[in-house]
Amino acid sequence: MATTPTENRGTWNTKFGFILAAAGSAVGLGNIWRFPTEAASNGGAAFLIIYIICVTLIGLPVMIAELSIGRSTQKNPVGAFKALSTNKFFPLVGFWGVLCGVMILSFYTIIAGWTFSHVFVEIFTFAGWHSAAELLADSENGWINAIFAMLFMGLTIVIIRGGVSEGIERATKLMMPLLVFILVIMTLYVVFQPGAAEGLEVYLKPDFSMITGELVLAALGQAFFSLSLGMGALITYGSYLSKKENIVEAASFVTLADVGIAFLAGLLIMPTIFLAQAQGVEIYDETGNFLAGPALIFQILPELFSQMGGFLGLTIGISFFFLLSLAALTSTISLLEVPTSYIIDEHGVRRKKAALYVGLTVLALSIIISFNTGLIGDIDYIFSVIGLPLGGLLICIFIGYFWKTRSAVDEMKNGFKDIRDSWFTTVWSVFIKFICPIIIVIILAQTIFG
Ligand code: PHE
Numbered sequence: 001m002a003t004t005p006t007e008n009r010g011t012w013n014t015k016f017g018f019i020l021a022a023a024g025s026a027v028g029l030g031n032i033w034r035f036p037t038e039a040a041s042n043g044g045a046a047f048l049i050i051y052i053i054c055v056t057l058i059g060l061p062v063m064i065a066e067l068s069i070g071r072s073t074q075k076n077p078v079g080a081f082k083a084l085s086t087n088k089f090f091p092l093v094g095f096w097g098v099l100c101g102v103m104i105l106s107f108y109t110i111i112a113g114w115t116f117s118h119v120f121v122e123i124f125t126f127a128g129w130h131s132a133a134e135l136l137a138d139s140e141n142g143w144i145n146a147i148f149a150m151l152f153m154g155l156t157i158v159i160i161r162g163g164v165s166e167g168i169e170r171a172t173k174l175m176m177p178l179l180v181f182i183l184v185i186m187t188l189y190v191v192f193q194p195g196a197a198e199g200l201e202v203y204l205k206p207d208f209s210m211i212t213g214e215l216v217l218a219a220l221g222q223a224f225f226s227l228s229l230g231m232g233a234l235i236t237y238g239s240y241l242s243k244k245e246n247i248v249e250a251a252s253f254v255t256l257a258d259v260g261i262a263f264l265a266g267l268l269i270m271p272t273i274f275l276a277q278a279q280g281v282e283i284y285d286e287t288g289n290f291l292a293g294p295a296l297i298f299q300i301l302p303e304l305f306s307q308m309g310g311f312l313g314l315t316i317g318i319s320f321f322f323l324l325s326l327a328a329l330t331s332t333i334s335l336l337e338v339p340t341s342y343i344i345d346e347h348g349v350r351r352k353k354a355a356l357y358v359g360l361t362v363l364a365l366s367i368i369i370s371f372n373t374g375l376i377g378d379i380d381y382i383f384s385v386i387g388l389p390l391g392g393l394l395i396c397i398f399i400g401y402f403w404k405t406r407s408a409v410d411e412m413k414n415g416f417k418d419i420r421d422s423w424f425t426t427v428w429s430v431f432i433k434f435i436c437p438i439i440i441v442i443i444l445a446q447t448i449f450g
Contacts, residue, residue: 010164011240017169023257024172024330030226033297035262036269043210044202051219059223061431063251070238072411076341077232084403093394097232101338103383106365107376112328113148122317142371149366156332157359161352164240175326182323187268199271230388233334246415276304393440400433
């Protein structure tokens with residue numbers, strides 16, 4: 001039996017708390033390692049510019065769309081589609097979002113576990129316990145992967161069990177400012193190192209000849225993943241938002257925070273790659289491409305930290321991996337909240353139980369993946385590269401042609417009275433009905449058949 005919405009559902013205490021939680025969902029591993037390496041291998045600032053365009057033209061409108069659906073229905077993604085239309089297909093879209101959340105979380109937890117284990121790798125390396133450090137740093141060791149995945153999931157479950165304001169909001173309110181603080185300090189340190197200029201140049205000097213269809217697709221995919229769009233994370237977060245708040249303004253803040261942090265992460269990582277190269281660390285693979293993704297973060301950077309030597313290397317190393325762990329945790333929280341809210345709303349299970357059951361189910365998947373890390377690429381491809389834009393496309397179609405943009409604008413009017421009379425309504429509606437779906441279809445077609 002379904003519970004009444006007020007029984008188990010929570011609300012954000014403050015608007016600021018909500019914005020931090022949503023920004024916490026958005027800011028994650030996607031910003032701090034995926035964005036800088038995508039930029040590095042795609043023409044530096046040229047990628048940055050296209051990325052910002054994608055975020056503004058597609059990401060922001062879809063984020064506003066998700067928040068409107070969530071706040072209007074005060075429900076999880078499946079319940080939200082059920083509440084807004086009698087069409088039987090769209091609850092499946094919500095369910096697809098829940099599934100994407102579960103599957104993305106199952107591998108995200110492992111990568112998050114790697115970031116956390118590297119805090120200890122740094123300490124062990126400093127202490128001279130090299131075999132212990134090597135053991136922890138071995139990403140192929142299933143047991144180590146599983147243990148850190150358990151730790152990370154355990155922490156996520158504890159926070160989700162705490163509820164919306166006492167768990168998610170309190171935790172992210174503490175973690176987000178800390179994350180920004182560590183990131184700014186580290187970036188300032190790196191940017192002023194002798195030799196940082198080369199990296200900054202690659203990052204900030206646009207090479208427009210690099211702009212290709214492929215780059216645009218990469219930027220769009222990155223926008224979906226990084227802004228946590230397409231799987232109902234923001235429908236869920238929006239469902240706890242008070243009618244007093246201005247959705248358009250909140251979405252703009254979250255988008256700005258996400259882009260700002262990705263930009264800062266680029267300022268930190270790009271010069272660091274070149275500083276590492278100056279120290280003799282190999283930064284290209286056999287094919288001449290940047291060692292992107294895990295190799296960059298878990299090989300190049302630790303080597304640099306240890307070459308810096310002494311206490312400085314240790315401090316920077318620990319801070320960096322701690323920063324990444326925080327960013328990952330505020331994202332795993334939102335990934336677990338989506339299926340948890342679905343179980344609470346649709347199956348009437350209490351929050352504490354729901355968080356535990358869902359968390360343990362995802363953990364079981366994570367443990368399987370711990371021993372088969374080769375699966376990560378495939379799961380990522382199906383559920384984030386394809387899954388999120390597909391979800392985003394269906395959300396646009398739902399609003400544009402079923403729920404209607406007019407109803408969404410009515411929802412936005414709560415907290416933004418003048419919106420009806422502003423140009424924004426028309427522009428947003430055109431984007432949701434035509435521009436976003438068309439562009440997403442093009443990306444999907446390219447990704448699948450290209
Ligand atoms: N946005 C997160 C990141 O950049 C990942 C994420 C995707 C979180 C989808 C929630 C939903 O790491």
